[in-house]
Amino acid sequence: MKEIKKYDINLVKLGNKSHGYEFELDNRFFELFEQELILGGNLKAVVELHKSELLLQFDFHIQGTVRLICDRSLEEFEHPLEVEQTLLVRFGPEDLELDVNVLQITPDTQYINIAQHLYDYIGLAIPMKKLHPRFVEEDLELEDDPEAEGLLIYSTGSDGDEEDGDDDGEDDGPVDPRFAALKKLK
Template sequence: MKPLKEFTIPFIGLKIGTHHYDYKIEKAFFEYFEYEDFNDANVKVDLTLLKNTTLLELNFKISGTVNINCDITNEPFDQNIKNEFDLVVNFGDEYNDENIDILVLPHGAYEINVQQYIYELIVLSVPIKRIHPGVEDGTLSSDILEKLKELSPKLDDEQKEDNKEIDPRWNTLKKLLTDK
């Protein structure tokens, strides 16, 4: 995969000190990575590069929204995301990215491409369980939610009566399971 030019930072000509880079990430960025979970994206990336004599320190801050589908209803909604990541770039004999927070570039390197770090930071900022806010607060009306309510198991009157006839000592033991 060929790196995108706007995410390549030539650090060899930069003065020692702090440098700021701003990126606006949209859906086309994720199409480049062939990632299709997002319907749309509007994410702002604030990258601060601190150049020292022997190493580089990068601080990524992201904030914005990604439009994703709910896991329960498949309804699209905007998920707010916000995250931060620090990366230290050091120089050595050969390229090494085995450590999450440390990147080692060869001594002759003159630029760094940050697109992969931005991509991973945004994708990992989205919650694993994607639930529409309307499902959580009960304001979303959907055919799928109605069907789920219709098909959900209900306690029959016979089952309720059977629960009343249980020895009360078992109820005390059941409390142990729920009192965690």
Template sequence: MDRLRNYDISFSGLKTGKHEFSFEIDKEFFQLFDTEQEFTDPKINVHVFLNKHTTFLEFEIKVKGTVELVCDITTDNFSYPIENEIGILVKFGEEYDDSEEDVITIPTNDHAFNVSQLIYEIVALSIPMKKISPNISDEDLKILEQFSPKEIEIEEEVDPRWEALKKLKDKN
């Protein structure tokens, strides 16, 4: 957890107004978390914009860079661009609470806010469910389409007994 302190934004000594912080993250950043990533070789720039108000903090976090993904079709590695942003309001209260979607409450006596988890989540949410290389050939796409599931329209004949029951119901 000590290395995550590098991502603390200390706000207690800052004047009211706008402030900017920058980070460069790579695989070492993601190794700080106990989860397996769906990507390798991340090279991501992070810009954190803080608008400090007297009673709350407004954060805007933007990430931009690339990661290596494995194509679901060809299993070839390819570089995938990452670009995403999130806005978070940080207010002060009794204890830490992140149950609201865009609002985080931190204890009143805190002097810094750690953005590492938010950076991690922004990058993780930028990874597509289907990882298809931009270098995939038209022939590969045709083969994929040929073996993809198709929608089949099935006309079901309604059992006449159901129709009779439906008529009885409609009378009531």
């Protein structure tokens, strides 16, 4: 519990101007959250807070690496990250989350903890498909090679059917008896 207090920002002492904060996000930071997505990391978060009478604007810049598990080989690897996000906090009658990046707090709120926001922004920057760098190069080569994957061709009928103007959907070729019975139900 004491570890998470490092990410508290005291709003009472702040004047209406810009304030800068720096946080080192290492393995202990990721241990604060019950999760299996990120094994650890070494990141630096620079948070610029612009305070006015009506609004707090937090500009987050997070840069470094996180340790992930490859989805293909189950090996650990370091994945570089660079995150730029903005969180807006306005004052209102009650504490609410108005949007993903917009919060409302009461004017008498003394502290705001940004640990969860830091974690969420890092988590959102991780790709859906977590691949070790050696597999990323292979995937890029496959994407550039048109013969690497099968060619899918979709056809709704022969070219002559479009020109006939016959839209009843019946073909002149052999019909599966099960479908012939269904056509009789019309």
